[in-house]
Amino acid sequence: MALPVTPKHIAIVMDGNGRWASKRFMPRIAGHKQGVDALKVIVSACAQRGVQVLTVFAFSSENWNRPADEVSGLMDILALALGREVPQLRKDGVRLHFVGSRDGLSQRVTRGLTEAQAATVSNSRLILNVCFNYGGRWDIAQAATKLAAAGQAPTEVALNGALALSHCPDPDLIIRTGGEMRISNFLLWQAAYSELYFSDLLWPDFDVAALDAAITWFGSRERRFGKTSEQIATTSPTLS
Numbered sequence: 001m002a003l004p005v006t007p008k009h010i011a012i013v014m015d016g017n018g019r020w021a022s023k024r025f026m027p028r029i030a031g032h033k034q035g036v037d038a039l040k041v042i043v044s045a046c047a048q049r050g051v052q053v054l055t056v057f058a059f060s061s062e063n064w065n066r067p068a069d070e071v072s073g074l075m076d077i078l079a080l081a082l083g084r085e086v087p088q089l090r091k092d093g094v095r096l097h098f099v100g101s102r103d104g105l106s107q108r109v110t111r112g113l114t115e116a117q118a119a120t121v122s123n124s125r126l127i128l129n130v131c132f133n134y135g136g137r138w139d140i141a142q143a144a145t146k147l148a149a150a151g152q153a154p155t156e157v158a159l160n161g162a163l164a165l166s167h168c169p170d171p172d173l174i175i176r177t178g179g180e181m182r183i184s185n186f187l188l189w190q191a192a193y194s195e196l197y198f199s200d201l202l203w204p205d206f207d208v209a210a211l212d213a214a215i216t217w218f219g220s221r222e223r224r225f226g227k228t229s230e231q232i233a234t235t236s237p238t239l240s
């Protein structure tokens, strides 16, 4: 299905799993499981709509501070989902990238991530970046550390190239579900000129119609990148 203006890169803070479960008197982890199902639907809808990159926030640097059983439950869900979903992702032309620190992850999870990436490496229809054990501050710090070790000056171009998402253009549209209007340490650098869309839906309830509503809203935005409306009317809207 073609929508008027399809963002090349959509990023999503998939928030609200815990509340989705609590409302149903279920354990929070049930909400996370349901969240994986919602993600599957959105991944395939994005591929169908010609989105080139989808980046999702699955586990933040700060989510380690949650109760230990929720953290280990999230690790289990990731490992299970990888085992179950990779064959379908391969068929659908989705290339998986895990973005984040490997520190603190178990061998099982690290191996799962590496194998899933390798299994989808030749796909090119949709890049799916899964931000796991990720924080925007972590990313900027690791990029700066890399440059310092190589004796390179931390210019904007050099930093951009050293960040964990250097293989992608910046997100055009960032969606956050769950009703909160904050960034929670997601894509701090890359969000410089993203359009921000907030949905009150809890992530497991976010469906194709909700995605299309967000994309339609995106199509109504005038992206000025610091210029005036008059300039935008006569040139193509890009950052440079």
Ligand code: IPE
Residues within 6 Å of the ligand: 014, 015, 016, 017, 018, 019, 020, 058, 059, 060, 063, 074, 178
């Ligand atoms: C988002 O849902 C998933 C993760 C942060 C892992 P939450 O678990 O934050 O759900 P709420 O915000 O508590 O409802």
Ligand code: IPE
Residues within 6 Å of the ligand: 013, 014, 015, 016, 057, 058, 059, 060, 063, 180, 182, 184
């Ligand atoms: C952001 O959600 C992280 C993920 C969706 C993975 P949180 O639920 O952790 O964010 P805060 O704590 O409400 O800001």
Ligand code: MG
Residues within 6 Å of the ligand: 015, 016, 017, 178
């Ligand atoms: Mg939350």
